[in-house]
Amino acid sequence: MGSDHFVRITRLRALIDHENTGPGERATAQRMLDRLLRKTMGRNPSQAAADRVYGSRHHRAGRHATTASIVESVRDDIAFARSFAPAGAPGEVSAHSPLAAAPPELIVAVTTPFADQIVVTITDIPPDWGWEPDEFDRIVATEVLRGLADELADIIDAYNHDGTDVGPRFFRTIRAQETTLIR
Known part of the structure; x- marks a missing residue:
């Protein structure tokens, strides 16, 4: 994964997790993150959640x-x-x-x-x-x-x-x- 992808993923996650992010902006950032993860990792991002407890x-x-x-x-x-x-x-x-x-x-x-x-x-x-x-x-x-x-x-x-x-x-x-x- 390139470093600019890493920076974008980090920024999107920070935006999603920030308490002052509005619901519409949060949903948009989540969709962008999902697309970026699919593109860079070649898998469905929801698979990552299967490894979480x-x-x-x-x-x-x-x-x-x-x-x-x-x-x-x-x-x-x-x-x-x-x-x-x-x-x-x-x-x-x-x-x-x-x-x-x-x-x-x-x-x-x-x-x-x-x-x-x-x-x-x-x-x-x-x-x-x-x-x-x-x-x-x-x-x-x-x-x-x-x-x-x-x-x-x-x-x-x-x-x-x-x-x-x-x-x-x-x-x-x-x-x-x-x-x-x-x-």
């Missing part, structure tokens, strides 16, 4: 959503998961949610320090619930705290995408106080 909630925020709007959706999902307690009759199997089972004093903050990064910080963790000594007497996260971090990562990943032809929409980090649990 989308999170289960990717459609909620929208294709052109900013990281800040995704953070708001993640915050809403976390608040719902913390307050949701599935009701079941005695003897029924109930779903376990580490967020719902977490101590109420626990604080979960979701921020976006950069345009392509989401950071979740868990604070006010009760010492006996979240931390324990390991075999070398170092203080490490308990299994329940790691389960909470895994659930938070699942919530965030539901809004992400990844694939062979495109990188992730954003990167995520889960921290418990000053300790990074998941990167």
